[in-house]
Amino acid sequence: xxxxxxxxxxxxxxxxxxxxxxxxxxxxxxxxxxxxxxxxxxxxxxxxxxxxxxxxxxxxxxxxxxxxxxxxxxxxxxxxxxxxxxxxxxxxxxxxxxxxxxxxxxxxxxxxxxxxxxxxxxxxxxxxxxxxxxxxxxxxxxxxxxxxxxxxxxxxxxxxxxxxxxxxxxxxxxxxxxxxxxxxxxxxxxxxxxxxxxxxxxxxxxxx
Numbered sequence: 001x002x003x004x005x006x007x008x009x010x011x012x013x014x015x016x017x018x019x020x021x022x023x024x025x026x027x028x029x030x031x032x033x034x035x036x037x038x039x040x041x042x043x044x045x046x047x048x049x050x051x052x053x054x055x056x057x058x059x060x061x062x063x064x065x066x067x068x069x070x071x072x073x074x075x076x077x078x079x080x081x082x083x084x085x086x087x088x089x090x091x092x093x094x095x096x097x098x099x100x101x102x103x104x105x106x107x108x109x110x111x112x113x114x115x116x117x118x119x120x121x122x123x124x125x126x127x128x129x130x131x132x133x134x135x136x137x138x139x140x141x142x143x144x145x146x147x148x149x150x151x152x153x154x155x156x157x158x159x160x161x162x163x164x165x166x167x168x169x170x171x172x173x174x175x176x177x178x179x180x181x182x183x184x185x186x187x188x189x190x191x192x193x194x195x196x197x198x199x200x201x202x203x204x205x206x207x208x
Contacts, residue, residue: 004206005068010164011055014047015040017071021170024050051167057160063153063192065206067165073200074168075143078150080110081195082142085149085177087118089133098133105138113199121198122191129180134173144172153181153188 009016015038020028027043027050037043048055059067069077083090083106090111093102102111134141147169156162157178181188197204 004070004073004203007059007068010059010067011057011160012048013044014051014053014164014167015043017164018047018167019170022051022167026050051163053163054160059161060154060156060159062207063150063189064156064161065203065208066150066192066196067161067168068206069200069203071168073203076110077196077200077203078146078169079106079139079142080113080199081146081149081192082144082177083110083114083146084118084121084191084195085129085145085180086131086133086142087114088130090114090118093133101133101138105142110199117198121194122187126180126184126187128183131176140170140172141175143169145175145177147172148175148178149180149188150192152178153185153192155185 005017020031023031024047027037027047031037034040034043047053059065066074066077083102090102093099106114131145147165151157151162151165154162193207196207
């Protein structure tokens with residue numbers, strides 16, 4: 001799950017990338033007995049049917065390439081995007097407890113990136129695009145915020161590409177980020193592309 005996916009693998013091989021939190025119970029119960037389950041064509045076919053994953057879908061132009069990123073780059077890109085959407089709040093996360101939560105979610109490099117770029121990456125933020133940080137763990141929250149913003153910017157909230165991208169990550173809490181790009185879709189797309197190019201340059205060829 002660390003290497004980039006091919007368009008064929010994304011479309012036809014969900015076993016290669018599905019996060020275990022999304023596995024149907026019938027498959028989860030036998031995973032330990034089938035250590036190679038992610039490589040089995042029969043399981044891919046079963047998942048396509050069981051999860052009702054259509055194979056006839058377009059990949060969103062440019063932004064759709066995120067679904068092909070290697071797993072680590074996918075997580076890092078989305079968490080940094082989510083962090084930037086909370087960048088003003090990150091600046092005020094100064095206590096030891098708050099700092100630990102942020103570091104656990106973004107790492108040193110991601111935290112530093114968000115603080116450095118929040119006022120530079122798109123200039124003045126549109127009203128409502130900056131949010132407060134919730135209580136609790138931030139890792140999945142920031143990742144989900146980035147994911148929902150990205151999918152909305154791509155204009156693909158519920159299609160085959162979006163469903164597969166969501167399957168690659170653990171489910172997160174509801175996010176208001178999905179509603180933001182509609183106010184300025186061109187700026188939203190530009191923000192997504194800038195973040196990906198800056199934090200995951202090794203994957204940027206997938207966004208062309």
